[in-house]
Amino acid sequence: xxxxxxxxxxxxxxxxxxxxxxxxxxxxxxxxxxxxxxxxxxxxxxxxxxxxxxxxxxxxxxxxxxxxxxxxxxxxxxxxxxxxxxxxxxxxxxxxxxxxxxxxxxxxxxxxxxxxxxxxxxxxxxxxxxxxxxxxxxxxxxxxxxxxxxxxxxxxxxxxxxxxxxxxxxxxxxxxxxxxxxxxxxxxxxxxxxxxxxxxxxxxxxxxxxxxxxxxxxxxxxxxxxxxxxxxxxxxxxxxxxxxxxxxxxxxxxxxxxxxxxxxxxxxxxxxxxxxxxxxxxxx
Ligand SMILES: Nc1ncnc2c1ncn2[C@@H]1O[C@H](COP(=O)(O)OP(=O)(O)OP(=O)(O)O)[C@@H](O)[C@H]1O
Numbered sequence: 001x002x003x004x005x006x007x008x009x010x011x012x013x014x015x016x017x018x019x020x021x022x023x024x025x026x027x028x029x030x031x032x033x034x035x036x037x038x039x040x041x042x043x044x045x046x047x048x049x050x051x052x053x054x055x056x057x058x059x060x061x062x063x064x065x066x067x068x069x070x071x072x073x074x075x076x077x078x079x080x081x082x083x084x085x086x087x088x089x090x091x092x093x094x095x096x097x098x099x100x101x102x103x104x105x106x107x108x109x110x111x112x113x114x115x116x117x118x119x120x121x122x123x124x125x126x127x128x129x130x131x132x133x134x135x136x137x138x139x140x141x142x143x144x145x146x147x148x149x150x151x152x153x154x155x156x157x158x159x160x161x162x163x164x165x166x167x168x169x170x171x172x173x174x175x176x177x178x179x180x181x182x183x184x185x186x187x188x189x190x191x192x193x194x195x196x197x198x199x200x201x202x203x204x205x206x207x208x209x210x211x212x213x214x215x216x217x218x219x220x221x222x223x224x225x226x227x228x229x230x231x232x233x234x235x236x237x238x239x240x241x242x243x244x245x246x247x248x249x250x251x252x253x254x255x256x257x258x259x260x261x262x263x264x265x266x267x268x269x270x271x272x273x274x275x276x277x278x279x280x281x282x283x284x
Contacts, residue, residue: 003030004068004191005054005159011062012049022217023049027063029210029220034189038202040250041212041221047195048163050212054193055081055161068158077105080152084164086144088136088151094143095132098122098151105155122154123147125184142173149181153188160185162194166201178204179234186231199254203246204232211253224249 010027013020024046031037039047052058053065056075065072067079088097099119106115123132126146131139136147145165152160165181166174178201185192185205196202202209206226213221226246228237237243 004033004035005029005031005193006066007050007054007063008065009063010050010053010060010065012046012053012058013061023215024219025062025217026219029223031191031193033191035207036185036192036194036205038206038209039193039195039212040197040199040202040209040254041218042214042254043197045212045215046218047212051081051161051163051193051195054159055079057081077155078158079161080155080157080159081161081163082145082148082152082165084167086136086141086148088144088147090136093133093135094123094128094139094147094150095119097136097147098154101151102154118154122150125153125187126150126180140173142169142177145169145177146180149184153184153190158191160190160192162192164195164197167197174198174201175234181205182232199247199250202250203228203243204234204237209246209250211250222253224253 007027007029010024011022012024013022015021027050029037039050041047049058053060054067054072056072056079059073067076072079088094089100092100099115102115102118102122106118110118120129120132123129126149128143128146128150131143136144139147145168149165166177169177182205184190192205194202194205203226209224209226210220211222211224212218224246228240228242228246
């Protein structure tokens with residue numbers, strides 16, 4: 001399959017009041033069309049910085065990022081972002097919030113009816129048909145987040161970017177929305193890149209988990225291929241030994257092996273032995 005998003009030799013530095021700060025260095029990653037990739041790493045390592053670069057909200061200080069063979073030079077409708085805090089306009093209904101995005105992208109080439117249909121379909125996909133004419137203050141946190149996902153998907157992006165989309169939700173709502181996202185991503189085959197702190201979420205949803213080393217100058221430490229068959233069922237996976245092994249590989253990286261790749265080579269990962277169902281790939 002095609003490499004759809006390509007990140008080549010990317011570095012990101014910031015000039016701060018305390019001097020030059022290198023947040024990311026030597027990031028190389030190619031993501032296939034339809035692939036679900038999670039970015040995981042300790043707080044402050046640079047996950048959002050990397051996602052913002054893919055979104056085109058910032059430009060790299062080194063290297064280049066490409067989406068569908070075109071250099072990413074700014075935000076565009078081919079990439080839609082969902083933030084942890086829904087960022088809905090409070091004076092607009094759910095329908096109007098989604099419609100605004102639909103109008104911006106398709107407004108000059110589709111009829112009013114077609115725009116409304118796109119909006120309605122997107123809200124239907126996230127199970128919010130019944131609440132589409134409510135204001136954000138009239139719905140729950142989980143529902144707001146679903147509107148954010150509907151808004152992102154309604155513009156039919158080539159890449160869906162999720163920055164800890166369920167981070168602010170209670171665990172039951174979170175589980176429910178993860179299952180919805182699994183279903184939606186399977187139905188739409190959208191290429192998805194998600195920042196998360198949640199190991200179970202990453203294993204359940206991902207084709208690959210990209211583990212970042214600690215900052216400053218964070219880079220990719222390891223990449224874990226999740227070869228669990230789809231569709232995935234959370235309950236069935238609970239007693240699956242492969243699931244448990246993937247989970248412990250990520251936890252082990254986060255707890256013991258989150259240093260820079262040069263430091264990591266001193267450790268026995270224990271994960272890419274013949275007995276292991278895991279395929280750990282050294283990113284370098
Ligand atoms: N605009 C900026 N100016 C200066 N430093 C920045 C800027 N943006 C991010 N940083 C720094 O870059 C590093 C990475 O930040 P980033 O927000 O990407 O981390 P993160 O992994 O997403 O963290 P968290 O998991 O806590 O959300 C941090 O040290 C942060 O302080």
